[in-house]
Structure formats: structure tokens, C-alpha cells
Amino acid sequence: MTARHIRWARILSLAAVAAATLFVLVVALQPWAEPHLMFMDMIAAAEASGYCCRGYYGAVSQLGVMAWFLTAGVLLLAALCVATSGGRCGLLAFAAVFSTLLGADDGLLLHESMLPGIGVPQFVVVGIYGLIALAYAWLQRHRMMMLDGAFLLLAFTLFALSLGIDQVLHTTDGHVVAVEDGLKFVGIVSWLAFHLDWAWRTVSGIARPAPVS
Numbered sequence: 001m002t003a004r005h006i007r008w009a010r011i012l013s014l015a016a017v018a019a020a021t022l023f024v025l026v027v028a029l030q031p032w033a034e035p036h037l038m039f040m041d042m043i044a045a046a047e048a049s050g051y052c053c054r055g056y057y058g059a060v061s062q063l064g065v066m067a068w069f070l071t072a073g074v075l076l077l078a079a080l081c082v083a084t085s086g087g088r089c090g091l092l093a094f095a096a097v098f099s100t101l102l103g104a105d106d107g108l109l110l111h112e113s114m115l116p117g118i119g120v121p122q123f124v125v126v127g128i129y130g131l132i133a134l135a136y137a138w139l140q141r142h143r144m145m146m147l148d149g150a151f152l153l154l155a156f157t158l159f160a161l162s163l164g165i166d167q168v169l170h171t172t173d174g175h176v177v178a179v180e181d182g183l184k185f186v187g188i189v190s191w192l193a194f195h196l197d198w199a200w201r202t203v204s205g206i207a208r209p210a211p212v213s
Helices: 003-029 035-039 042-049 059-084 090-108 110-117 122-139 147-169 174-206
Strands: none
Touching: 003 035, 003 059, 003 147, 003 174, 035 042, 035 059, 035 174, 059 090, 059 174, 090 110, 090 122, 090 174, 110 122, 122 147, 147 174
16 A cells, blocks of 8 residues: 555545544534434434434434444455455454444443343443453554554544443433433544554555566
């Protein structure tokens, strides 16, 4: 990948995160619908409003789930490309599985509802996610210390802030929900931006045309 391609990749990543931030602000400040109902999960929004259903319920949450699975799909494809070329794809595959797990958690409310419903405490599930995240951060520590990993560092920071608000305040107040889930959504897009860039660089490094004999 040339310096020009790297520069454009960074610009596109920055534009994606900036657009996500602007989108969150627009949703939070628009006057036509209660913002927290757009940030919450669709089912939770219906329960909180007492009315089912509006098309905008859970809109931001659903976009976040799509971003998780888009990340996972790109990483899996990149891992397959690397594997078929004889390279090491373990970290790409690990990131793909972790993104899939987080997307499934967001879409199915695993740590909030489903797993506690069968007797697994929420703090245990969140603790497991935290340990996996720490392990992944350690594996990516070299990238996170460079400009290339800025969006991954931003993602972890926003996730930590969102989780901290949820665990400390633990409220359904509309303003708090908007801030908490807004931070998480921008974090998800930052996660997507980093992994798209990383996958692109990795695949570009192995997809060079063979010299003409």
C-alpha cells in the first residue's frame, strides 16, 4: 500500500467517525422524537415508551449491530485471504470472532437479558467481555501506540466511558441513555474504521501481482 493510499484510508476513517459523531448529535438534538428511544434496543424502547411500535425505535442500536457484523465479515474475509496465501491470520480471526460476539450481544441483549434470564449474572458476562477486550488490547498494543491504532484506542476509550455510565448511574433517564449509547455508537464506528483499515492494509500487502517472467 502506497503512502497515498494510507493517507486516504486515514481520511476516510476520520470522516466515518466524524459522521457518526454528527449523526449522534443530530439524533440527540432533533425535536420530533424522544432521542433515547432511538438509541435504545428496539424491544427496550417499546417497553420504555409503553407503545409498540414506531419505525425509529432502536434505529441507532440497529445501525450499531450492523457495524459490528460488517466488521466481523471484513475481518473474516481478510483472514481467509491471508490464510490461503500462507500467512498468519490468527489475530484477524480473533478480532472477527470478538466482533461477532459483541454484535450478537448487542442484537440479542445477551448480557442485559438473555444470559441473566438463564442464571448467568450480568457482571460475570461483562467481566468476561472485559478480559477478552484486555487480551485483544494487549495483542494490538504495538498498533495502538502508533497513529494506525488511534481509532482502536478511541473505540476502547468510548466503550469504557459508556460502560462506566451504565454501571455507575444505572438509570433509564432519557438524557443519560442518549449519552451512554451515543458514546457506544461512535465507539463501534471507530472500531469499524480501525478494522477496515487494518484488513485493507493486510490484504493489500499480500495481493501484489506476480512479476512477469
